[in-house]
Amino acid sequence: QVQLVESGGGLVQAGDSLRLSCAASGRTVSNYVMGWFRQAPGKEREFVASISRSGGTTYYADSVKGRFTISRDNAKNTVYLQMNSLKPEDTAVYYCAADRSPVQIARSARDFDYWGQGTQVTVSS
Numbered sequence: 001q002v003q004l005v006e007s008g009g010g011l012v013q014a015g016d017s018l019r020l021s022c023a024a025s026g027r028t029v030s031n032y033v034m035g036w037f038r039q040a041p042g043k044e045r046e047f048v049a050s051i052s053r054s055g056g057t058t059y060y061a062d063s064v065k066g067r068f069t070i071s072r073d074n075a076k077n078t079v080y081l082q083m084n085s086l087k088p089e090d091t092a093v094y095y096c097a098a099d100r101s102p103v104q105i106a107r108s109a110r111d112f113d114y115w116g117q118g119t120q121v122t123v124s125s
Contacts, residue, residue: 009119022096038092
């Protein structure tokens with residue numbers, strides 16, 4: 001199975017940018033559809049973005065469309081989430097996830113099989 005480790009979170013001001021990374025080990029990340037989710041205190045975990053195995057197809061939550069970009073570098077076994085124009089409502093723990101099923105792309109948390117430990121993103125107003 002694959003192990004996932006997120007990094008790149010931190011405390012920023014509204015309007016700033018951050019890039020999250022998800023480093024995979026154990027198996028090559030190219031075997032998986034990859035996704036990012038987030039969970040704010042007291043709220044359900046929600047979908048943010050996902051990317052197909054080749055990187056040719058991406059899908060975004062409406063709340064982040066146009067501000068966030070998911071990408072992957074299969075040679076580096078890493079997936080990224082570039083977050084621009086951050087808002088206080090983006091504050092959450094961000095999780096990387098991997099889906100091993102033979103689908104092109106996925107967006108539901110129940111579709112993903114492996115999860116990282118999360119990285120905190122805090123956006124101050």
